[in-house]
Amino acid sequence: MNSTAMSLKASTDLHQVSDRLSFSAMRNWKERLIEAVLLAAAAVSVLTTLGIVYVLLSESVRFFETISIIDFLTDTQWTPLFDDAHFGIMVLVSGTLVSSFVALVVAIPVGTVIAIYLSEFADSRVREVAKPVLELLGGIPTIVFGYFALLVVTPILQVVLPGLPGFSLLSAGLVMGIMIVPYISSLSEDAMRAVPMSMREGSYAMGATRLYTAIHVVVPAAISGLAASYILGISRAVGETMILAVAAGMQPNLTWNPMEPAATITSYIVQVALGDLPHGSIGYQTIFAAGLTLLLITLVFNILGQWLRAKYRENY
Amino acid sequence: MKALTTEEIRAVIARGKLRDNLFKALGIFCLSFALLVIVALIADMVIKGSERFTLDFFLNFASRRATQAGILSAWVGSLLVMFVTALAAVPLGVAAGLYLEEYAKRNWITTVIEINITNLAAVPSIVYGLLALGIFVYQFGFGQSILSAGLTLALLILPIIIVSTREAIRAIPAMIREGSMAVGATRWQTCRYHIVPYAMPGILTGVIIGLARAIGETAPIITIGALTFIAFLPPAPFAGEPAAGLFDWVMAPFTVMPIQIFNWTSRPDPAFEVNAAAAGFVLMAMVLSMNAVAIYLRYKMRKNIKW
Numbered sequence: 250m251n252s253t254a255m256s257l258k259a260s261t262d263l264h265q266v267s268d269r270l271s272f273s274a275m276r277n278w279k280e281r282l283i284e285a286v287l288l289a290a291a292a293v294s295v296l297t298t299l300g301i302v303y304v305l306l307s308e309s310v311r312f313f314e315t316i317s318i319i320d321f322l323t324d325t326q327w328t329p330l331f332d333d334a335h336f337g338i339m340v341l342v343s344g345t346l347v348s349s350f351v352a353l354v355v356a357i358p359v360g361t362v363i364a365i366y367l368s369e370f371a372d373s374r375v376r377e378v379a380k381p382v383l384e385l386l387g388g389i390p391t392i393v394f395g396y397f398a399l400l401v402v403t404p405i406l407q408v409v410l411p412g413l414p415g416f417s418l419l420s421a422g423l424v425m426g427i428m429i430v431p432y433i434s435s436l437s438e439d440a441m442r443a444v445p446m447s448m449r450e451g452s453y454a455m456g457a458t459r460l461y462t463a464i465h466v467v468v469p470a471a472i473s474g475l476a477a478s479y480i481l482g483i484s485r486a487v488g489e490t491m492i493l494a495v496a497a498g499m500q501p502n503l504t505w506n507p508m509e510p511a512a513t514i515t516s517y518i519v520q521v522a523l524g525d526l527p528h529g530s531i532g533y534q535t536i537f538a539a540g541l542t543l544l545l546i547t548l549v550f551n552i553l554g555q556w557l558r559a560k561y562r563e564n565y
Numbered sequence: 566m567k568a569l570t571t572e573e574i575r576a577v578i579a580r581g582k583l584r585d586n587l588f589k590a591l592g593i594f595c596l597s598f599a600l601l602v603i604v605a606l607i608a609d610m611v612i613k614g615s616e617r618f619t620l621d622f623f624l625n626f627a628s629r630r631a632t633q634a635g636i637l638s639a640w641v642g643s644l645l646v647m648f649v650t651a652l653a654a655v656p657l658g659v660a661a662g663l664y665l666e667e668y669a670k671r672n673w674i675t676t677v678i679e680i681n682i683t684n685l686a687a688v689p690s691i692v693y694g695l696l697a698l699g700i701f702v703y704q705f706g707f708g709q710s711i712l713s714a715g716l717t718l719a720l721l722i723l724p725i726i727i728v729s730t731r732e733a734i735r736a737i738p739a740m741i742r743e744g745s746m747a748v749g750a751t752r753w754q755t756c757r758y759h760i761v762p763y764a765m766p767g768i769l770t771g772v773i774i775g776l777a778r779a780i781g782e783t784a785p786i787i788t789i790g791a792l793t794f795i796a797f798l799p800p801a802p803f804a805g806e807p808a809a810g811l812f813d814w815v816m817a818p819f820t821v822m823p824i825q826i827f828n829w830t831s832r833p834d835p836a837f838e839v840n841a842a843a844a845g846f847v848l849m850a851m852v853l854s855m856n857a858v859a860i861y862l863r864y865k866m867r868k869n870i871k872w
Contacts, residue, residue, distance in 0.1 A: 276751060283753045284668050290660030291669075294681050294727070297720050301692060304699030359595045366592025370585075379596055381860045386603055388774075388856045390781025392823040393845045396830050397606050400838055427602050458581035460588045481687070488689020490784035491823070495830050515691050515784065522694070522788045528703055536788075540695040544688065551687055 305544060308537030315531060321538070327501040327512070329535045336535065338542055340503045344418060344511035345546070348493055349486035351422025351507050352429055356482050359426070360433030361475070367434070368441040369449075369463040380435070387431035395495030398424035403496065416498030416510035425492050429482045436481060440474020441467050473561040480554030484547045490515035514543045607849065614843030622843060626796040627825065631836035636844050638795045639825035642711070643780055643851075645799060645814060646821055649715025650722065650779050655772055658723050659761070662730025662768075667756055686724040693721045694788025702789050709790040710816045711799060717785050722775035729771020733764035766866045770859045777855035781848065783823035794828070795820040822848045 313321070316336045324337025363383070367376050403420040407413045413420075444467050452462040468475065498510030499520045512520070518536045526532045569577070625635025661678075669675040697717035707713040737760060745755040761768075799817035802810070822844060829841035 280751050280753050284664075287660045287664035287668055290657045291664040291678050293657055293720075294661065294685055294723060295678060297685060297696070297723070298681050300700050301688065301696045304696050305692075308699065359598070362588075362592055362595045363599070366589065366596065370589050370592055382600060382603070384860065385853060385856055386599055388777055388781075388852055389603070389606070390783070390823055390848055390852055392781065392783045392826050392830075393606065393610075393849055396826060396841055396845050397609070399830060400841075401605065401609050427599070430599055459585045461581070463588075484687050484689070488691065490689070490691045491827065494784075495827065515689065518691055518695070519784060519787050522698075522790055537695060537699070540692055544692055547687060547689060551684065 301544070305537050305541040308534050309541045312531070312534035312538045315534075325503050327503075327517075330532055334531075336538075337503070338514075338539065340501045341512055341514045341517050341539060342542065342546075343503050343505060344493075344497070344501075344513040345487055345515070345543075347505055347507050347511070348418045348422040348425060348489075348497060348513060349483065351419060352425035352486040352489075353479075353482060355423055355426025356429035356433055356486075357479055360430045360478070360482070361437060363430065363434040364437035364441060364475075364478075365463050365468070368438045369459060369467060380438075383431040383434060387428070387435070389428070391428065391489060391491040392495070394424050394428050395421075395492040398492055398496035410508070413508055414498075414510055416496060416500075417508055418493075418497050418504075418511055419507040421493050421496040422507060424496065425486055425489050428489070428492070429485050432485060433478045433482045436478035437471070437475050440471040440478065443474070444470045473558045476557040476561065477554055480550055480557070483550050487546055487550070488515065488543065490519060494519045514539045514546075607846070610842040610846040610849065613839055614841075614846050617839055617843035618846075622840075627794055627820075627828075628796075631834065631840055634829075634837075634840055636822065636825055636847065638798060639820050639822045639844065640847070641798055642795070642819040643821045645711050645819065646714045646718065646786075647776055647780055649711060649815065650718040651772070651776060653716055653719035654722050654726055654775065657719070658726025658771075658775075659730050659768055661723070662727045662734060663756055663761070665727070666731050666734040667752065667760060682724050682727055686728075690721055690782055691784040691788055693717055694785030696720070697785060697789045708816065709792070709818055711819045712815045713789050714786050714791060714819065714821070717789060718779040718782060721782065721785060722779050725775040725778065726768075726771050729774070730764065730768050733767025733771070734760055736767065737763050766862055770862045770866070773855050773859040773862070777852045777859070780821075780855070781823060781852050783821075783827055786821055786824060787827070791824055792818055792820060822851075 321336050321338050323339070324335050325339065326335035326337050327340035328335045363379075367379055371379065398420050399416075402424055403413070403415060403417065406417075406420050406423075410419075448466055448470060449462055452466045457465070493513045494516040497513065497516060499512045499516050500510055501517070502509055502511040504511055517539055521532060521536045622635045623640065624637055625633060626637050627639075628634040665675065665678065669678075694717065697713055697720075701707045701713040701716055702709060707716075741759050741763065742755055745759050746752075750758070795818060799814035799819060801814070802812075826841050826844045826848065829837040829844065
């Protein structure tokens, strides 16, 4: 491109060329400028990542100047706004892990069954209707799910489990699970549909039933895609905020019992943000330390997911 | 191995078929369970909130009395924030997608950008809120304004727009580019007059899905410190005394629909539950209709385009 433009420019000097062609040097300049602008737009995503890392690290470093990292990881109380302040992140991590566990106990089986059904059993008309409907379920705002968990699911659960308090990790986790189902089912279904038809035909030819083929041929072949969808589900659960802020209560509570109310990392951040903490105070810095912990947890799961994908990847 | 009799073979087949059907029933059960949740969610909000579906509800500000409270500042805030988000995210996302598909050379810079976009999609939304709190609110001094919120949500949905733009562009066959360049168009002219217009339905689908996601996001906006009780509107351009500037509303404090719902849901007084239900229904209607438009667009696209 460059050399043609140069030669065109050279030829303008020698011969009489039409104006439209003599414009080409300018045109070349414009092309380069546009490319630079587009590259800058693409670089915004990198800047976002750098911004996230910078903000979380710089505030956390200031936080860890006051609080030792050992206390942060081992203390069993989280009372950053009290006079007798304790900063044991495990309190919040326990809430996050318990609620995520409940969510995944719902989402992984239900999501997988739906995916297998849609990919191996349902006829195309059912699929054409079911997929958009599931997408709608995935598009419902999480605050609406939070409302649903607190004001619809909790009262129903209280009938079944009489001791259940008004706020609990259980009801928040269950609703979170329902929210995650579409993510898992849609990605898993894509993975299973990518398994070549010839493998199923081979299995049917050997006399295997649909279910046997689905479980023993299609699922193993799509396992890396299934794992990726589960990992995405875990990231969603760990990072989910509003359902927990509304329905799980925001009381820090070191517990592994889903029947209790507890704060999670995310609902703690919401709680602090709703209050009026001065910029630069230790309370303000805690939300960045908590955010950093959250980001590291999701990062660990994502690296695990990529490793699983690479390890079990099947190519056909 | 002993040969099976016909009866035994029939029994094996029948058992297999039974298991198939049992699984089929389980699949239908799980699917209808998901469907039931959507129906229950909507039905609950409609029934509980029905008494609030009046014009006043849309035209009143938040109030301490549940029956007089409305969502005026919330829906106006949501619309303005969405406007800023779209203004920032659409050009950036389309430009980035265009760059990655049409311009980028296969080098490490491209690889870094691509890995980055994939990873950003997995970052919890509340972390974007922390980013915005540190950078937009304090470093840039935008404060707890519509501008901060709009830009935060723009960063959040950028990966969605980039990915859908790239998919739409990738579906355009190479002959279109070759044809355009063969008649002397530059790369940009090819993009401007061919690639972008042809990819438009796909880009639009991504934009709508992204905005539907953004309008329902609560966590990042709470994190930047949006207020939950706002009983005024941002200044309209050239209105008031002294007259407001054209862009004064951008820096105004605000609230949005999800925050209003959160506020009403977390109040102990059950009278506010009714408001939360009604506002939740309005928000759901907004999000679901946006999603429906996107699904329809994608459906039409699949039917119409044959290269």
